[in-house]
Amino acid sequence: MYVAVKGGETAILNSYRLLDRQRRGDTALAELSVDQIREQLKLAVDRVMTEGSVYDPELAALAIKQASGDLVEAIFLLRAYRATLPRLGTTLPIDTGRMQPERRISATFKDLPGGQLLGPTYDYTQRLLDFALLAEGGVNTPPAEGRAVSEPVPRVVDLLNHEGLIERREPPQGDPAPTDLTREPLRFPANRATRLQNLARGDEGFLLAMAYSTQRGYAHSHPFVGELRLGQVEVVVEPEELGFAVSIGDIEITECEMVNQFAGSKTEPPAFTRGYGLAFGHCERKAMAMSLVDRALRADELDEAVVSPAQDPEFVLSHSDSLEASGFVQHLKLPHYVDFQAELALVRQMRAEALAQPRLDEDTPA
Amino acid sequence: MNARTDDDLLQPSEATAGVNFAYLDERTKRMIRRAILKAVAIPGHQVPFGSREMPLPYGWGTGGIQVTAAILGRDDTLKVIDQGSDDTVNAVNIRRFFQRTAGVATTTRTPEASVIQTRHRIPETPLREGQVIVYQVPVPEPMQRLEPRETETRTLHALAEYGLMHVKLYEDIARHGHIATTYDYPVMVNGRYLMAPSPIPKFDNPKMHMNPALQLFGAGREKRIYAVPPYTTVESLAFDDHPFEVQRWDTPCALCGATDTFLDEVITDDKGGRLHVCSDSDHCQERQAAGHTGAGA
Numbered sequence: 001m002y003v004a005v006k007g008g009e010t011a012i013l014n015s016y017r018l019l020d021r022q023r024r025g026d027t028a029l030a031e032l033s034v035d036q037i038r039e040q041l042k043l044a045v046d047r048v049m050t051e052g053s054v055y056d057p058e059l060a061a062l063a064i065k066q067a068s069g070d071l072v073e074a075i076f077l078l079r080a081y082r083a084t085l086p087r088l089g090t091t092l093p094i095d096t097g098r099m100q101p102e103r104r105i106s107a108t109f110k111d112l113p114g115g116q117l118l119g120p121t122y123d124y125t126q127r128l129l130d131f132a133l134l135a136e137g138g139v140n141t142p143p144a145e146g147r148a149v150s151e152p153v154p155r156v157v158d159l160l161n162h163e164g165l166i167e168r169r170e171p172p173q174g175d176p177a178p179t180d181l182t183r184e185p186l187r188f189p190a191n192r193a194t195r196l197q198n199l200a201r202g203d204e205g206f207l208l209a210m211a212y213s214t215q216r217g218y219a220h221s222h223p224f225v226g227e228l229r230l231g232q233v234e235v236v237v238e239p240e241e242l243g244f245a246v247s248i249g250d251i252e253i254t255e256c257e258m259v260n261q262f263a264g265s266k267t268e269p270p271a272f273t274r275g276y277g278l279a280f281g282h283c284e285r286k287a288m289a290m291s292l293v294d295r296a297l298r299a300d301e302l303d304e305a306v307v308s309p310a311q312d313p314e315f316v317l318s319h320s321d322s323l324e325a326s327g328f329v330q331h332l333k334l335p336h337y338v339d340f341q342a343e344l345a346l347v348r349q350m351r352a353e354a355l356a357q358p359r360l361d362e363d364t365p366a
Numbered sequence: 367m368n369a370r371t372d373d374d375l376l377q378p379s380e381a382t383a384g385v386n387f388a389y390l391d392e393r394t395k396r397m398i399r400r401a402i403l404k405a406v407a408i409p410g411h412q413v414p415f416g417s418r419e420m421p422l423p424y425g426w427g428t429g430g431i432q433v434t435a436a437i438l439g440r441d442d443t444l445k446v447i448d449q450g451s452d453d454t455v456n457a458v459n460i461r462r463f464f465q466r467t468a469g470v471a472t473t474t475r476t477p478e479a480s481v482i483q484t485r486h487r488i489p490e491t492p493l494r495e496g497q498v499i500v501y502q503v504p505v506p507e508p509m510q511r512l513e514p515r516e517t518e519t520r521t522l523h524a525l526a527e528y529g530l531m532h533v534k535l536y537e538d539i540a541r542h543g544h545i546a547t548t549y550d551y552p553v554m555v556n557g558r559y560l561m562a563p564s565p566i567p568k569f570d571n572p573k574m575h576m577n578p579a580l581q582l583f584g585a586g587r588e589k590r591i592y593a594v595p596p597y598t599t600v601e602s603l604a605f606d607d608h609p610f611e612v613q614r615w616d617t618p619c620a621l622c623g624a625t626d627t628f629l630d631e632v633i634t635d636d637k638g639g640r641l642h643v644c645s646d647s648d649h650c651q652e653r654q655a656a657g658h659t660g661a662g663a
Binding site for chain 1: 386389390391394414415416417418419420421423424425426428448449450453454455456457458459462485486487504514515516517542543544548549550565566567568569587589590628629630631645
């Protein structure tokens with residue numbers, strides 16, 4: 001005899017327990033601490049902070065631990081945490097020109113004021129598995145040699161600006177406050193500030209693929225890394241009741257200015273245009289992909305033909321968010337008995353109709 | 367729907383320490399209520415709202431949860447169904463969410479509920495005045511599959527230009543001899559707006575028409591709210607020579623013998639054995655309690 005399905009609640013509680021055990025793994029091994037994740041999985045923490053839109057390495061590390069290392073799930077945890085937090089105020093724009101860089105490279109000039117500073121990067125590692133890391137106890141690496149940059153270095157785009165070779169983008173009249181996408185729904189057409197906000201929260205993998213497509217002919221892109229920099233910048237607020245600016249701390253950011261060739265339009269002489277990328281912490285792949293996609297999305301503004309997905313704001317911005325994409329793709333796991341039943345009846349009906357019709361001879365050439 | 371007033375704005379809830387009553391903060395609820403009021407004032411029109419990132423994933427009912435959270439009051443009795451049943455895991459999970467965060471009374475009985483959150487069904491028991499049914503909506507735009515651009519569909523709605531959908535249904539008839547849409551079947555609300563009824567089977571569409579209950583629709587991922595106020599016309603699209611029809615089954619419910627309900631097909635063995643049972647589990651159990659039986663009971 002058939003009995004209607006019951007016991008969903010017990011199943012859910014049991015799945016929590018199984019998940020806890022899966023996360024903990026072999027209890028003979030020491031438990032991973034949030035501090036260890038924060039200090040030793042920095043790049044994962046930085047990605048979770050960037051796409052989770054919260055600058056808090058400890059909470060990001062906690063989210064990574066809770067999500068068993070699934071970064072998209074960790075981003076989800078952080079976003080859900082931040083959703084109902086009160087807004088205390090707005091900072092002044094950060095001044096990345098005053099950054100003390102830990103890393104700063106330009107692909108457009110061999111040398112430039114402030115110099116090239118390689119800093120910590122996997123770029124020139126030879127990707128051989130380092131079996132020394134298998135051994136516990138760790139290695140004491142001596143500190144890096146060479147000069148440390150102790151003063152701010154000028155931005156490359158500012159250097160090009162002196163010649164008028166690169167577009168200037170002054171803040172619009174009155175410098176209106178940007179839309180807060182966490183409070184207002186995304187509407188089209190979306191201005192650049194809104195687009196950049198969406199891209200900053202966007203999934204790194206999605207933006208990477210979109211950026212890559214612009215390099216393979218799906219958009220007209222001739223990019224150069226004008227500058228990529230990593231370092232600490234000061235965060236400043238100016239509370240209304242005080243009337244003067246107060247520094248509330250430093251955050252680490254990655255900034256990318258991508259320089260693109262631009263042939264000019266009816267109203268603009270030929271010049272270089274810019275694409276912009278910014279991320280919390282050390283997220284170079286993200287910042288670079290973001291800057292390429294930002295530039296591609298300016299096609300309409302620059303009178304370029306919109307022919308590729310990466311140039312189409314509705315296509316890019318509606319599909320960049322990992323929470324939205326992951327949620328909707330995975331909702332297919334939810335029961336769909338009712339809709340499937342409706343489709344089942346329809347397909348049976350259509351099959352019956354098709355079989356009732358005189359059949360075409362199978363040998364008839366198509 | 368006994369929503370809280372300004373007096374208890376920002377008052378902490380005793381149900382879960384550190385979490386506001388029904389999870390959302392009061393300012394967010396206000397924003398959602400404004401969207402709901404606008405939606406009620408323009409039946410069938412999609413109102414954008416600042417959908418929040420909920421602790422449940424997008425696509426799993428976050429729109430419905432936000433609407434429910436915004437209208438829920440302490441005296442409400444909540445029923446949550448998914449696929450017509452109170453016992454499916456997603457329904458259980460959402461009900462638990464509101465038990466934990468709002469501490470409201472819950473029920474599985476349709477007549478006892480003041481707020482019903484649903485995914486993919488409308489209960490078989492007719493709703494009454496004063497009840498609110500909240501639909502979880504995955505895709506609020508009925509024409510999205512025909513025209514994915516929101517900028518375009520917005521214009522089509524503004525002009526009440528729905529030829530696109532009529533052509534789609536016509537092409538169905540030309541190809542198959544009948545309309546090949548079985549769920550999320552498009553409806554015209556109040557003679558003005560084309561609306562997605564959410565993926566309910568078209569079997570349920572007639573229940574929306576002139577319903578005494580308030581029908582609210584929440585799409586969290588797509589950030590839209592829309593509504594059908596009580597006693598509003600809801601017509602399923604059709605043609606004069608191809609009138610709208612709902613699904614019918616040859617067999618009655620195996621458990622309660624009902625012949626007028628939406629049935630789920632259940633596979634009972636690996637030899638082609640099948641049973642048909644009511645998808646609305648509460649309705650089916652009530653009928654069984656009243657002495658009705660089916661062949662499989």
